[in-house]
Amino acid sequence: MKDSKEQILKTSLLLFLQKGFKEVTMKEIVKNSGFSKGAFYHYFSSKEEVFKEVIEVYFSKMLHLDYETLPSDSLKSFYEANLDIQHKRDSILRSWYQETFEGDFPNNLYYILFDALRLLPEIREQQHRRIHEELKAWEKVIKKAMANEEIKTTLSSENLAKQFVYSSDGIAMHMVISSSSDELFKEVKNIWDSLYQSLKP
Amino acid sequence: MKDSKEQILKTSLLLFLQKGFKEVTMKEIVKNSGFSKGAFYHYFSSKEEVFKEVIEVYFSKMLHLDYETLPSDSLKSFYEANLDIQHKRDSILRSWYQETFEGDFPNNLYYILFDALRLLPEIREQQHRRIHEELKAWEKVIKKAMANEEIKTTLSSENLAKQFVYSSDGIAMHMVISSSSDELFKEVKNIWDSLYQSLKP
DNA sequence: ATAAACATACCGAACAGTCGGTTTTATAAA
DNA sequence: TTTATAAAACCGACTGTTCGGTATGTTTAT
Numbered sequence: 001m002k003d004s005k006e007q008i009l010k011t012s013l014l015l016f017l018q019k020g021f022k023e024v025t026m027k028e029i030v031k032n033s034g035f036s037k038g039a040f041y042h043y044f045s046s047k048e049e050v051f052k053e054v055i056e057v058y059f060s061k062m063l064h065l066d067y068e069t070l071p072s073d074s075l076k077s078f079y080e081a082n083l084d085i086q087h088k089r090d091s092i093l094r095s096w097y098q099e100t101f102e103g104d105f106p107n108n109l110y111y112i113l114f115d116a117l118r119l120l121p122e123i124r125e126q127q128h129r130r131i132h133e134e135l136k137a138w139e140k141v142i143k144k145a146m147a148n149e150e151i152k153t154t155l156s157s158e159n160l161a162k163q164f165v166y167s168s169d170g171i172a173m174h175m176v177i178s179s180s181s182d183e184l185f186k187e188v189k190n191i192w193d194s195l196y197q198s199l200k201p
Numbered sequence: 202m203k204d205s206k207e208q209i210l211k212t213s214l215l216l217f218l219q220k221g222f223k224e225v226t227m228k229e230i231v232k233n234s235g236f237s238k239g240a241f242y243h244y245f246s247s248k249e250e251v252f253k254e255v256i257e258v259y260f261s262k263m264l265h266l267d268y269e270t271l272p273s274d275s276l277k278s279f280y281e282a283n284l285d286i287q288h289k290r291d292s293i294l295r296s297w298y299q300e301t302f303e304g305d306f307p308n309n310l311y312y313i314l315f316d317a318l319r320l321l322p323e324i325r326e327q328q329h330r331r332i333h334e335e336l337k338a339w340e341k342v343i344k345k346a347m348a349n350e351e352i353k354t355t356l357s358s359e360n361l362a363k364q365f366v367y368s369s370d371g372i373a374m375h376m377v378i379s380s381s382s383d384e385l386f387k388e389v390k391n392i393w394d395s396l397y398q399s400l401k402p
Numbered sequence: 403a404t405a406a407a408c409a410t411a412c413c414g415a416a417c418a419g420t421c422g423g424t425t426t427t428a429t430a431a432a
Numbered sequence: 433t434t435t436a437t438a439a440a441a442c443c444g445a446c447t448g449t450t451c452g453g454t455a456t457g458t459t460t461a462t
Binding site: 111113177 | 220221223224309311312314315318319325328329332354355356357360363364366367368369370371372373374375377378379380391392395396398399401
């Protein structure tokens with residue numbers, strides 16, 4: 001992509017993460033990306049459009065995870081690799097942010113997701129599918145782990161998968177409120193580890 | 202409270218739930234509550250203030266739950282009573298909504314919470330405490346349930362409490378995306394029941 | 403008669419978007 | 433290598449509209 005356009009897109013992403021669609025003004029986008037109104041409207045036709053592209057180019061990819069590439073030989077290596085990827089992505093986003101702005105990273109990915117759900121109806125179905133695939137991937141690995149007796153439980157593989165997935169999202173929500181997301185991955189690992197321990201045969 | 206003021210407050214709550222603080226205009230508040238600008242500014246000094254009161258009067262109470270009043274003799278009765286209360290509150294909110302507007306209820310309590318966290322700094326500490334108390338209440342009941350051998354697990358009471366609390370919040374998040382919150386309580390019950398079953402001695 | 407409760411016309415600021423222009427870059431003929 | 437030309441990149445003053453909020457009333461209840 002053209003450098004300038006990418007610069008505008010990236011700045012917009014970070015601003016939208018900070019404050020949501022409506023709260024970000026064209027003036028801010030233009031100023032922080034280091035261009036003018038003219039430059040902006042040379043690349044984008046409207047504020048809505050830059051938001052749409054931000055979601056398509058950056059945000060959707062941030063949430064997407066290709067589960068095929070994760071190790072599935074054991075449940076433990078699966079969830080550890082999962083956490084690792086999320087953590088790395090988080091670091092990239094943070095360093096982008098610190099290059100552009102000063103101050104603390106706005107610890108709320110959900111806010112921009114909610115804006116996307118409201119402004120871009122097609123996002124809902126897409127996210128719905130994403131969650132479905134996530135659960136299916138967990139279920140598959142869990143079934144396998146049950147079969148090789150890595151774990152033992154009375155829970156169905158479906159419910160155990162939900163237990164893992166839901167708990168991490170719940171933690172993320174709580175961290176938004178506490179605004180301490182450096183702790184996020186530590187806490188998810190803690191919960192997943194302890195859940196895993198309780199499943200030992 | 203004065204009927205008119207309450208009417209304005211209630212309408213504001215429902216609008217803020219629908220679209221967030223910035224997206225709601227004074228025109229909408231005034232029109233949908235059935236009054237005029239003059240009436241509004243007779244009761245409130247600004248848009249920020251009505252938001253603040255909405256959070257104080259309605260929203261904070263919606264999230265607060267007095268755990269002392271829940272049955273603590275068994276973990277099962279505790280979580281069932283918990284779900285019951287949440288479900289009842291949800292019904293009230295929905296019927297309010299349908300009295301005021303047509304169409305589907307905006308299935309996203311988090312959106313207004315995020316606005317509150319941004320606009321009213323004191324809310325953060327308050328919510329932080331709320332979550333802490335919630336976890337402590339669960340922990341207490343779980344410890345008791347472990348003592349009378351209602352349940353048996355290798356998990357610590359702290360981690361098991363987190364398992365219950367986080368999973369329900371994670372489900373709520375997923376329901377925001379699927380926008381099918383009639384399923385919310387069913388799914389929470391399902392997960393809590395299955396978790397509970399796996400804890401049977 | 404007085405004050406509270408409401409209504410409405412109006413205000414300046416801020417907003418997203420436009421428009422006429424200049425500068426930079428790419429291409430290619432001389 | 434220089435010059436000519438067209439297109440892409442970029443600028444910022446300006447515009448119409450909408451915003452939250454105000455000023456000035458009128459109606460209603462006591």
